Amino acid sequence: MNLRKNKMLDSHLVGFVVSKALDPAQIARRDKSLQQTLSHFPWLTNQKLEIGDTEIIFWGHPPLENCIHRTQNGDWLVLIGQPIDPISWTKIENALTEATSPQDFDFPFDGRFVLLLIRFNGKHWFVWNDWLGSILVFHTQMGSASIASTLESVVVDTVDYRSDRFCLPGIVSLLLNFVCVGNLTLFEGMTTLRADCMAAWTPQGFSLTQKNTVKPSDERWHEGWDELIDEMYELSRQAILEVVKTQSSWTLPLSGGLDSRLIAAVGAEAGVDYQSFTYGNAHSRDVMFARQVAEYLNIPWSRFEIPNDFLAQHNLMWADWFGSSRDFHGLYQIDFLEYLRTTSLNSVLLGYVGDALAGAHLQSMSKLHKENHPIAPYITGSIWSLNEIRTLFKKPIDEAIQQVSTTLEREMKSIDGSWFQSLMMLDLRQRQRLYISYQPIMYDYYLGVSTPFLNRAYANFCLSLPRTVLEDRRLLKEMYRRYYPNLASISGGCAKNEAMRMTDRYVMKRIIARKLPSKLRLGLFQEFADAPSAVNLGKVLKNSGDKSVPFSLKALHLLDSWFDCEKLRHLCKQSTTGQQAPYKKLSTLFPIAMRIAPFK
Numbered sequence: 001m002n003l004r005k006n007k008m009l010d011s012h013l014v015g016f017v018v019s020k021a022l023d024p025a026q027i028a029r030r031d032k033s034l035q036q037t038l039s040h041f042p043w044l045t046n047q048k049l050e051i052g053d054t055e056i057i058f059w060g061h062p063p064l065e066n067c068i069h070r071t072q073n074g075d076w077l078v079l080i081g082q083p084i085d086p087i088s089w090t091k092i093e094n095a096l097t098e099a100t101s102p103q104d105f106d107f108p109f110d111g112r113f114v115l116l117l118i119r120f121n122g123k124h125w126f127v128w129n130d131w132l133g134s135i136l137v138f139h140t141q142m143g144s145a146s147i148a149s150t151l152e153s154v155v156v157d158t159v160d161y162r163s164d165r166f167c168l169p170g171i172v173s174l175l176l177n178f179v180c181v182g183n184l185t186l187f188e189g190m191t192t193l194r195a196d197c198m199a200a201w202t203p204q205g206f207s208l209t210q211k212n213t214v215k216p217s218d219e220r221w222h223e224g225w226d227e228l229i230d231e232m233y234e235l236s237r238q239a240i241l242e243v244v245k246t247q248s249s250w251t252l253p254l255s256g257g258l259d260s261r262l263i264a265a266v267g268a269e270a271g272v273d274y275q276s277f278t279y280g281n282a283h284s285r286d287v288m289f290a291r292q293v294a295e296y297l298n299i300p301w302s303r304f305e306i307p308n309d310f311l312a313q314h315n316l317m318w319a320d321w322f323g324s325s326r327d328f329h330g331l332y333q334i335d336f337l338e339y340l341r342t343t344s345l346n347s348v349l350l351g352y353v354g355d356a357l358a359g360a361h362l363q364s365m366s367k368l369h370k371e372n373h374p375i376a377p378y379i380t381g382s383i384w385s386l387n388e389i390r391t392l393f394k395k396p397i398d399e400a401i402q403q404v405s406t407t408l409e410r411e412m413k414s415i416d417g418s419w420f421q422s423l424m425m426l427d428l429r430q431r432q433r434l435y436i437s438y439q440p441i442m443y444d445y446y447l448g449v450s451t452p453f454l455n456r457a458y459a460n461f462c463l464s465l466p467r468t469v470l471e472d473r474r475l476l477k478e479m480y481r482r483y484y485p486n487l488a489s490i491s492g493g494c495a496k497n498e499a500m501r502m503t504d505r506y507v508m509k510r511i512i513a514r515k516l517p518s519k520l521r522l523g524l525f526q527e528f529a530d531a532p533s534a535v536n537l538g539k540v541l542k543n544s545g546d547k548s549v550p551f552s553l554k555a556l557h558l559l560d561s562w563f564d565c566e567k568l569r570h571l572c573k574q575s576t577t578g579q580q581a582p583y584k585k586l587s588t589l590f591p592i593a594m595r596i597a598p599f600k
Contacts, residue, residue: 052122074120133195216417256289259351280534359470
């Protein structure tokens with residue numbers, strides 16, 4: 001395979017803020033907020049364009065001139081993210097010219113992106129995003145002024161949102177889902193762009209058109225088993241090859257799971273130079289299985305141990321970066337990313353959304369959401385019970401809980417497909433887009449990232465499959481057994497972390513291991529032993545003490561108008577002693593607390 005270097009992958013944008021008709025105080029707050037966030041990423045550069053009364057500031061990995069383009073009629077195009085090669089501004093401009101309207105334009109490349117078009121006079125903006133909406137965009141209008149950004153805090157600070165503008169359904173959703181579902185946010189008047197859309201800001205106001213370039217169908221419900229296996233193999237392989245061919249070397253976070261395992265296998269077969277890494281405890285299952293995959297594929301592999309002080313070290317950075325858009329899960333990856341920047345400066349390949357497309361969450365969601373029954377106010381379950389949050393709040397929240405359920409129900413009804421396909425799309429457009437997207441966002445800021453499974457052909461294929469082949473990723477596992485039998489023999493692909501392919505040797509090892517006490521399951525039998533998690537959160541909490549909570553207990557009284565502060569104080573004390581469940585509950589409150597009580 002011909003591997004080539006792609007300048008768009010080396011230099012690309014990771015974020016933007018576009019605004020119009022801001023007053024001087026708003027501009028000052030915007031610039032201060034942006035400077036605060038970007039100070040954590042000194043390797044990124046930023047640039048400003050003034051187009052009429054519109055200003056756009058964009059930032060990314062230099063040089064940035066590859067990522068902006070002036071059209072023949074004087075309009076400006078700005079591309080955020082890393083679509084798949086070959087990127088051609090001429091092709092994009094021609095497609096825009098051929099479209100009868102901005103609503104009819106389809107971005108001619110796959111991958112993770114946001115494309116902005118700003119008319120020559122600055123009076124009209126248009127934004128298109130990828131089919132998942134994987135790069136979140138927050139926006140609001142203030143009379144004649146408008147602002148949109150990939151950084152929630154920049155919008156919040158510019159508008160000077162305070163707790164008196166809190167959106168109660170948004171708060172409830174944060175506790176139940178770790179994010180605000182639909183296009184809700186923590187604040188009234190601020191929303192997020194929907195997935196797979198075209199958004200327009202004009203003198204007449206804001207409008208949005210749903211594109212639906214990826215959607216469910218029944219196209220393959222009557223195809224044979226063998227044909228489906230072969231087609232999944234061809235489409236998944238093609239999606240991965242289209243990405244890996246754009247560079248000669250890649251950084252590959254290898255978890256040992258099915259998605260990174262597949263990316264590793266396809267790339268290794270094509271002769272790609274991978275540097276693979278796994279973070280976590282040396283005896284964790286992720287590390288154990290990833291090492292076996294790397295050894296079999298002859299891929300260089302390293303392990304990184306997550307430090308025990310990441311909560312104390314990175315709370316404030318997380319608050320600047322993600323603001324109040326989501327909970328504080330994910331801080332442990334910052335040290336890993338810092339390590340990767342000192343070890344490998346190649347762009348990163350992530351298996352983002354691969355598991356969801358293959359049906360990994362279908363069974364659990366089917367148990368939670370019953371057809372012809374009211375929709376639960378959470379996507380995949382919640383660490384809080386409804387009764388717990390009712391007693392936590394000092395305000396009545398039943399109406400807000402119902403509004404969260406109604407938002408999810410409206411999302412379900414907007415999908416033209418069967419019940420199980422609606423569940424898959426709910427997972428994709430809500431959990432994957434709003435929650436799991438923090439991973440490619442983080443990797444993009446540090447090294448750049450490509451996501452092979454954000455491929456429209458592969459996504460449409462998965463969403464055209466019958467339910468029986470999707471549950472428990474049945475089709476994907478059978479594809480492994482047929483085309484990657486040795487990788488299927490490595491544990492980690494099935495329930496209880498067993499192998500997808502049961503060889504005689506594997507079955508014999510399992511029989512012997514089950515007769516041994518867990519502490520004696522060593523060496524050949526280690527994969528059947530009780531394994532620690534990749535990150536020992538309890539140990540981290542004990543090590544960090546009160547620094548694990550980013551606000552002072554003395555400031556809890558500032559939350560008193562919203563929450564039962566005695567309950568919060570109790571959760572704080574439990575967290576600092578190493579109890580994980582109280583901390584996880586508390587972390588859903590951090591985005592709210594940071595807007596009320598000053599962080600340490």
